[in-house]
Amino acid sequence: MTRAPHFRVESDTLGTLRVSGAISFANAGAALARMPRPAAPGSTLELDLAGLEQPDSATLAVLIAWSARARRHGVTLRYRRAPVGLRRLATLCEVDGLLGLG
Secondary structure (H helix, E strand, O other): OOOOOOEEEEEOOOOOEEEEEOOOOOOHHHHHHOOOOOOOOOOEEEEEEEEEOOOOHHHHHHHHHHHHHHHHOOOEEEEEOOOHHHHHHHHHOOOHHHHOOO
């Protein structure tokens, strides 16, 4: 039996959240449930994606869902340092501008 990959969302001292590990089809539901929570409507939340491993379409779907949910609550998510593979996939799917990865 294969275990689902692990991912983490941790805050650094400057308030940026670091996402690390893998978000895949096996754990996308758990990732959706662990959407980072900003302090207040109107705020911007920075997410450093440099630690993401093997991003795929499930990773991209989770980031899109996080952004949509944040917007519904009046919050802006900013994704930083996205891995090259994730940026290429977002460009291919024409969502790089939506996620600010372009």
